[in-house]
Amino acid sequence: MSKKENNYVLSKDEDLKLFEDSLSEDEETVEVNGFEVLVSQNQQLKNAFIDVLLNLIETLCQSTTELSLEDLNKEESTLFDLTRAGLEVGWLRQKWDVAYLKKEKQRVTGARIRELEEQVRKRKLSLSDLESDLKNEKAAALVAKSRTGFRDIV
Template identity: 30%
Template sequence: MSRVFKRHPEIASEFRRENPTLRTNYMSFLLGMIETMCQSPQELSKDDMSSAYAAEKGKVSETRLQKMKDELKDLKMKCSNIEALVEKEKAKALDAKLRFSFDDVV
């Protein structure tokens, strides 16, 4: 892979993802494509091409699904944080309502 990244640095930037699963899937996909392209056309049958296409399509879907799961996890965390802030504000508002003013006591 280092040779590929040296020749094509723009590809290397795509592999600097934070999620190691996505990075692994991208690298597997790229290596699979390179292996397929290195074979001569006589070595590849229609079944080979169909299988390669299906595998690549599966990897792309897998990668997209993982990315969506990560985004969903982040959104759930943000929602949880906002819900905690809402509860805190509710408690403050309730506390302010329950406090007596000078006029209530006198």
């Protein structure tokens, strides 16, 4: 495979034109982004890009409970690679952003819920202690109020 001399990366319109020209010609190789690629490999590349896109879309269709931040970070890397390859995936990037924000909100909300549950647990224990103290004080007050009988003295 030979690389173009000036290392110039073609614009997407130029890439598309090259790609379309390569499909209409019956040559064994075509030039894509400065590289000679076999026509059969070109089709394999298209299929690979479609597979990657479909997998990305499938991942983004999952609920935020099924998605992990690791999954989303991996897909962000995939989006970057697809963009570098010349695919316009801005619309998919927006979907990724929405999924990421939902996941982050879910993470923050989950942490807040756990914090509040811990506060409730501690306050219940504190309330239980207060109720026990109140019961003991009432019992002591009742004993102090009770009349001393003859037998208690003698």
